[in-house]
Amino acid sequence: MIRPLSIALFLALFLASFAGAASAHDYKLGDLMIEHPWGRAIIASRPAGAFLTIVNHGAADRLVGARSPAAEKVEIHTHINDNGVMRMRRIEVVDIDMHQTVALQPGGLHLMLFGLKALPADGEMLPVMLRFEKAGEVEVMVRFEKPTTTSGGDTGHDMKSMKHDHGNMKTTD
Ligand SMILES: [Cu+2]
Structure with missing residues (x-):
């Protein structure tokens, strides 16, 4: 005899194990998940550039800052369309x-690490502290991936379609 409760429990365990496997590199801070x-x-x-996804399972909050012992400073950036550029x-x-999900991703919102003490190796993890207005601060490990280009410059994978030249960055604040 299979009771509904057993089925629910089985499903919960199944989903939990699935989520666990998919979230090996996620962080939790109160109602926030940093993926x-x-x-x-x-x-x-x-x-x-550093990228991550913030999943909010609770009330509204705000990302108000970021810092890293591996960088001189960390800024929050977005991209604006300036006459097609x-x-x-x-x-x-x-x-x-x-209950919103906010993705920091190439071409959109992102974190910018200035003055890295050394160029991270492929797969190297650097700590970054994210500060939220209500939830407080959480340290996440940012895994660095080597761009697929061999020529250097800002022509790495999925950056080809946009201008992302930090050297000529406009300060608009
Ligand atoms: Cu930037």
Whole structure:
């Protein structure tokens, strides 16, 4: 005899094991999940981009800052379309609404690490502290992936379609 409770329990265990396997590189801070932090550094002297997904299972919060012992400073950036050219712009906060998922990804919102002490090796993890207005601070390990290009410059994978030249970055704040 199979009771509904047993089925529910089985399903819960099944889903939990599945989620566990998929979330090996996730972090939890209160109602916030920080998923798959990864980064890309191309040249040691240039700022490096870092990307992650914030899943909010609770009330509205805001990402208000980031820092890293491996970098001189970390800024929050977004991209704006300036007459067809995507340009980066520094922003102070990222609103994370109730039960919203916010993706920091190439071409959109991202973290920018300035003054890295060394160019991260492929697969190297660097700590970054994310500060949220309500949830507080959490340290995540950002896994750096080597760009697929061998020529250097800002022509790495999935960056081909947009201008992302940090050297000529416009400061608009
Ligand atoms: Cu940037």
